[in-house]
Amino acid sequence: MDTMLAAVYHGPEDLRVEEVPVPAIGADDVLLRVLRANICGTDLRILHGGHRMYPAGTVRIPGHEVVGEVVAAGERVRGYRVGQRLFVAPNMGQGDSRETISGNNNLDPNFEAIGITMDGAFAQYMRVPAAAIRQGNLMPVAEGVDPAVAALTEPLACVWRGQQKVNVSAGDVVLVMGAGPIGVLHVMLARLRGATQIIVSEPAAGRRMQALALGADQVVDPLNEDLAAVVRAGSNGRGADVIITAAPVKALQEQALDLAAMGGRINFFGGLSKSDSVIQFNSNTVHYKELIVTGTTACSTYDCLRAAEIVNSGRLDLSPLITASFPLTSANTAFAAAADGKNLRVTLIP
Ligand SMILES: [Zn+2]
Numbered sequence: 001m002d003t004m005l006a007a008v009y010h011g012p013e014d015l016r017v018e019e020v021p022v023p024a025i026g027a028d029d030v031l032l033r034v035l036r037a038n039i040c041g042t043d044l045r046i047l048h049g050g051h052r053m054y055p056a057g058t059v060r061i062p063g064h065e066v067v068g069e070v071v072a073a074g075e076r077v078r079g080y081r082v083g084q085r086l087f088v089a090p091n092m093g094q095g096d097s098r099e100t101i102s103g104n105n106n107l108d109p110n111f112e113a114i115g116i117t118m119d120g121a122f123a124q125y126m127r128v129p130a131a132a133i134r135q136g137n138l139m140p141v142a143e144g145v146d147p148a149v150a151a152l153t154e155p156l157a158c159v160w161r162g163q164q165k166v167n168v169s170a171g172d173v174v175l176v177m178g179a180g181p182i183g184v185l186h187v188m189l190a191r192l193r194g195a196t197q198i199i200v201s202e203p204a205a206g207r208r209m210q211a212l213a214l215g216a217d218q219v220v221d222p223l224n225e226d227l228a229a230v231v232r233a234g235s236n237g238r239g240a241d242v243i244i245t246a247a248p249v250k251a252l253q254e255q256a257l258d259l260a261a262m263g264g265r266i267n268f269f270g271g272l273s274k275s276d277s278v279i280q281f282n283s284n285t286v287h288y289k290e291l292i293v294t295g296t297t298a299c300s301t302y303d304c305l306r307a308a309e310i311v312n313s314g315r316l317d318l319s320p321l322i323t324a325s326f327p328l329t330s331a332n333t334a335f336a337a338a339a340d341g342k343n344l345r346v347t348l349i350p
Contacts, residue, residue, distance in 0.1 A: 003019045003020065004020060005018070005124050006019075007122040007328060009054060011049065013047065017329055017332075025072060025127050029133070030080060031071050034125065034126050035067050036146075036349060038066075039065075039348065040345070043063065044339050047062075061123050063114075064116060064154065065154045065155065067085060069086070070082050070083060089136075089154070090115060092129070092137065093111055094110050095131070095135070097110065106300045122350075137301055141308075141311075145311060148325065149321075157308075159186050160306055162267050163186070168190050170195075172195045172196065174186075174240065175201065175231055176190070177200075177256065178252070180207065181344040183244075183247070184344060186246055199216070228259060241265065242267075243256040243259060244267045246269050250272055250276065258285065262290065263291070264291050266294070320344075325348070331348060334346050
C-alpha cells in the first residue's frame with residue numbers, strides 16, 4: 001500500500017484523478033480508509049478557484065464531509081481500533097486561542113481544516129492529524145448508519161449551529177429562504193426542534209417539491225407569489241418568528257427584516273459573494289420590531305458532536321439527501337452532478 005487514488009486540485013477547473021502516495025502518519029496521527037466523502041458547495045467553490053484557502057499554486061486534495069474506517073494508528077494514539085467507523089469533524093483551532101477555548105474553533109483566525117488547509121477526503125486514504133484527534137474531532141458512527149448519511153453530520157452541524165443562534169423552538173413559525181441541501185437540512189432540523197409552521201421560499205420548482213416532501217409545511221415561489229402574504233397567513237398576521245436565509249442572495253437578507261415578527265430572530269446563514277455583499281435596510285425596522293439579526297459560519301467541533309448524536313440517534317432520517325453517488329474515478333462527473341441544481345448531496349465512493 002504505497003500509492004492510492006485521489007482527486008487532486010491543481011488549479012481552477014482542474015481536478016485530476018491520479019495516483020499519489022498514501023499519506024504517512026506520525027506517532028499521534030490516525031490513517032483512515034475513506035468510506036464516503038460528500039461534495040458540498042464549498043468544494044464547488046474550491047474547484048472554481050474561488051476559495052481563499054486555495055490560492056494560486058495550491059495543489060491539494062479537497063473533501064471535508066467524510067466518514068472513514070481506521071486502518072492504522074500511530075503508536076501514541078489510544079482509544080481507536082482498526083476497522084472502527086468514524087465521522088471526522090473538519091475544523092481545528094489552535095488549542096490556546098480565545099475562540100477555541102470558548103468552543104468556537106471554527107472562528108479561530110488561524111484555523112486549520114481537513115480538505116481546506118490540508119489534504120482531505122477525496123482519496124482512498126486520509127491522514128487525521130494529531131490536533132484533530134486531541135480536540136475530539138473523531139466521532140464514532142453508530143451501527144447501521146450509512147456512511148454517506150453519517151458524512152452529512154458536517155452540514156447538519158452548521159445548520160444546528162445556525163438554529164442554536166436564533167433559538168428555533170417549539171411553536172415557532174420558521175421561514176427558510178432557499179431550498180438547496182442546506183435549506184432542506186434547516187427544514188428537517190426545525191421540525192425536530194418543534195417548529196409548528198415551516199415555510200420555504202424557493203424559485204426552482206423541483207427544489208420546492210423536494211422541500212415539501214422532506215418536511216416543509218408550505219412552499220412558495222417568491223418570483224410569482226406574494227411571499228409576504230403567505231408568511232402573514234401562516235403566522236396569524238404576525239410574521240415569521242425565525243427567518244433563515246439559505247441562499248447567497250442579497251435581496252433575501254433585505255427582505256427578511258420585513259417578513260419577521262415583532263422580536264423575530266434572523267440568521268444570515270448563507271454568505272454573500274465578497275464583491276457584492278453590501279445590503280440596504282431600514283434600521284428602524286430592527287429598532288421598532290426589536291429584531292435579532294445574526295449570522296453563523298461553518299461549525300465548531302462541538303456543533304459536530306451534537307449533530308453526530310442526532311444522526312446516530314436515528315431521530316432524523318437524512319438518507320433522502322444523498323441523491324447520487326459516483327466512484328472516485330468519476331470525480332469530475334460527480335462535481336458536475338453536485339452543481340446541477342437538482343441534486344442535494346452527491347457522494348464519492350473511493
Ligand atoms: Zn461542506
